[in-house]
Amino acid sequence: MLKAVLIDDDQSNLSALSEKLRRHCPQIRIIAQCDNGQDGLKAIDSLQPDVVFLDIEMPVMNGFLMLQHLSYKQFALIFVTAYDHYAIKAIRYSALDYLVKPVDIDELKAAVAKAEANRLNQSAESQVQLLLEYVQKKQPRRISIPTFEGLQFIAIDDIIYLEASANYTYIYLSGSLKFLVSRTLKEFEELLPTETFIRIHHAHMINKLFMERYVRGEGGQVVMSNGVVLDVSKRKKAEFLQAISF
Template sequence: MLRAILIDNEPDCVKLLSLQLKMFCPQIEVVAECSKSEEGLHAIRSQDPDVVFLDIEMPQMNGFELLESVGDLKFALIFVTAYDHFAVKAFRYSAIDYLLKPADTRELQEAVKKIENHKRTFRSQINYAKEQLTSTFLPEKIALPYQNGVTFVNLNDILYCEADDNYARFHLANGDKLLASKTLRDVQEILEERHFLRVHRQFIVNLNQIKKLVKGGSNYLIMSSGQSIPVARNQRERLMQRFGWL
């Protein structure tokens, strides 16, 4: 069982989330329901939870300020937010799990499943998310979670991403390969906001790193590294639209 604390200044939201967890996530035991940030801080210090479901916009002390008061983070964190789609990108880029209010049951179950394997959120992820939430620009880096932490990689240094079961393997311009604990679909949601495109069920490519498109019986790309990447037939049109080719 994972011991959870719920912190949200709206009592109805706390009650609803607690009910959803009880009904659909039996691996979660809610040990504290808090409608004030001060209560939440006390609960974290006294209950030593495995996971905290945390609202951001709260009076007196918002979610980020609460986390700063906690000190060392020994738990997984799931933000529960009413932020709009643009702001949510900050959580995606920082590899922090989040739920939009009201929480969708399927998304809640997926978030809980993720934290079963990754039971800690790192301070660097929170700082990065906070920084991006105050910025009007999309970040130039992406956070790649792995077993023992998080690596921040410049987007321009990524040649392409390759599916590897439930993981994504990032191939970098310097020859390094990084295995991130995200599916290629998760990665696609983030990278296609920028200069990337999923050209095949197995591959997402950096459009700036494409050297040539070879057409014929089977279409494929030649990357700046010389690597050949297949292009699915139904994705070739999307690729050409992104470049505005004639």
């Protein structure tokens, strides 16, 4: 059984989520419902829940600000939010779960099952910290990526290039390391800093700091620091040359 705290300033949303959890997620026991960030902060620190369902946009103290003031952070965090591009980008950056209002029951069940499976996961606090870095600094130097074994925290500056593989992505790092990640290359294109990372082909995105040479051609090719040669597509050539100030 997972102890849960629900935090949302809209009472109708709070009631709807509570009812869906009671009907469809029997492994959840709701121990507190709060309609503002201040009360949510007190409830989490005093009750120490296993999972927190948190709205982002709340008056006085929003969800991100509330997280900055928490003492206790050993819980699974599931955001419940209206669609907001910046907020969801921050959440994806830290690989935390989120549900878009109105909450879909199947997505709710999946998020709760994931929280239950990862209840002893020690990376939750690191994910929250990464999220707060993004919110405060706009561009932290690490990213949390979901792998088949769990979560991997990697330094952005260590990424040489990324390669699409259907709905997955291979990330190639300095030191001859690579990870297969259950995210599309398009998602990484939206997450990683555009001043450093360039999509050169439908299958590849590179970190231009690791680019050693550009070879002219119809689209051309780039030679990366690890010796890998990658094609630049004709469609991406002009954008690529502009990005490297050629």
